[in-house]
Amino acid sequence: MENLIRFGEKFFDELEIAVYRSRDVSASVELNEISMASTRGGAVTVIRGINEGRLGLAIIDSDDPERIKEAIEQAAKMAKLNGRDEKWVSLPEPGAYKEAPKPNYGLKEASPDILVEKLVRGIKLAREKDPNAVVAGGEGGVSWEKRHVVNSHGVDVFQEGGAAFFFLELVGRKGDVVTPGIFDFDARRDLNLDVDGVVDRAVQRVRWAYNVEKSRNEEVPIILGPWAIAGLLSYTLLPAFSGERLVKETTPLAGKVGEKIASEVLTIYDDPFHPLSLEPTVADGEGVPTRKNVLIENGTFRGFVWDNYWAKVNGTESTGNGKRDLKSGGIGIDFHNVVIENGKRSLEDLIAEIDRGYFVDGFQGAHSSNPDNGNFAVTANPAFLIEDGEVKGASVFLVAGNVYELLNRASEITREQTVMPFMTTMTTPFIKFENVKIAGK
Structure with missing residues (x-):
């Protein structure tokens, strides 16, 4: 070479x-x-x-x-x-x-x-x-x-x-x-x-899912599973941490380093060396050393991620987040392994405490969300009705809102973590959110 x-x-x-x-x-x-x-x-x-x-x-x-x-x-x-x-x-x-x-x-x-x-x-x-x-x-x-x-x-x-x-x-x-x-x-x-x-x-x-339950307009607690979390955050939240978007003034997080943007139960970071990481890489696509980069710590925004080009344009240093697109040959800012820190109790424990709410296994339509402001409108499907601490059957409903408002409603995180190898690679638990408005179908 x-x-x-x-x-x-x-x-x-x-x-x-x-x-x-x-x-x-x-x-x-x-x-x-x-x-x-x-x-x-x-x-x-x-x-x-x-x-x-x-x-x-x-x-x-x-x-x-x-x-x-x-x-x-x-x-x-x-x-x-x-x-x-x-x-x-x-x-x-x-x-x-x-x-x-x-x-x-x-x-x-x-x-x-x-x-x-x-x-x-x-x-x-x-x-x-x-x-x-x-x-x-x-x-x-x-x-x-x-x-x-x-x-x-x-x-x-x-x-x-x-x-x-x-x-x-x-x-x-x-x-x-x-x-x-x-x-x-x-x-x-x-x-x-x-x-x-x-x-x-x-x-x-x-x-x-064999038992179909009709949903209705209401404000309820919901638990999001790994597939739903990865799908929603990949399109609404994660792009906002890009240093390129900071330079181009297209991120809603500009000027908010050190401010609270989510519930205190949420800590999110990019870590290629996490024990569950599928790709524990020592260097990014342009040879810059990788490292753990904290994005949100106990609800507080800690900083952006950078590749070499945009870091130097902004007068800072690369965080090792330059990822190569093998179709175009170019380098863009991306993540290695986004980790949402887990909690102490099980999914079963969280479900058992809900009088009426939903467990959402997946979202449809997250790709049409707007990362410039965090707004989204998605269909929860498959979703499952929870009553008196038990799952009663399957439902479908709409959820629309803002991802930052949703993150501030997070109340608890499970100890289970799942590695999502699709979309943005993510290691995530199940997350419970309080008082989420849904529209029944």
Whole structure:
């Protein structure tokens, strides 16, 4: 890689080369049958060069040195056609990197057969526990990636590692009732995926959903599950912590560092080294050391996250949150593993104390929320009515409001935490909110 950097310095003032080698194994189920099993792999190299403030990018599906040289030359031609970026300062310098956790090399050569076995077991268990349920969909997957980022300032970071996931979607039919799709999942850095737990949790929700309860307009306590939390916060809250949005004046959190923006029960941080993190990475997509970044501490806003570019524009330092888009080759601000700190009591305890309220397993429509002000309007589905401390059946209702007002209504957090490998990777408990206005359907 050093020779390639030296070659590229003939064309650029600064140069970055990022090589990604991946292997992905997956298997899928559809309508109680295995529908697909595959193994895919390959390499992608991204060239990012700057000459007199002009950026040149090139992406190739190879890690061959000669192909990389050709890509460097192509990026140089593109740079000549681009305008000068007056905000550009420089690529990052090397930093102090933490010691990387030892990867689980058992994932490196995982076979699709292992995933097929787990899916077959999941189908069998689901059918045994509820003959009325159909495994409408599901997937198991294992990913392994090697990343090598070098630049002309001396950054040289190599990392490798992998993770596995498993999910099922069940649909139940009993009499005239057809339940909504009920998801459950597990994700971790080994192959000890909790198939039994996924099936047990999904079947329990399907059984609840056989009894349909009409919702109404009311103000009630609600408990949000991991899928609902991750979906809502990924679109309404998390973008507001971006330093780019601070510079562009599109975040409602501008000027609010040190102010209370949520309930005191909420502490939220980005931590790639959390024990449940699926990707304990020591450097971000441009080679800046990663770290734990506290976003909200006991309800108080603690700060923004930055990549190298926007940090230097703002006169601060990168927090190690530069994430590379392999489709465009560009770097944007993003998170590694958002953690909502857990509490002390169980979900069962929280449900037992509710006279009338709802447990919400998922939201529909969160993607249309407005991160510029935190406003949202979503459909709670699947959702489950709680009366006298017990789940009585399934409901659907609308919730509209502002995410910051909602966060200030948080009253308790469970001790259980779930790793959400979809959307923004998030490690989250269940959260209870008080006096939430809902519109019945």
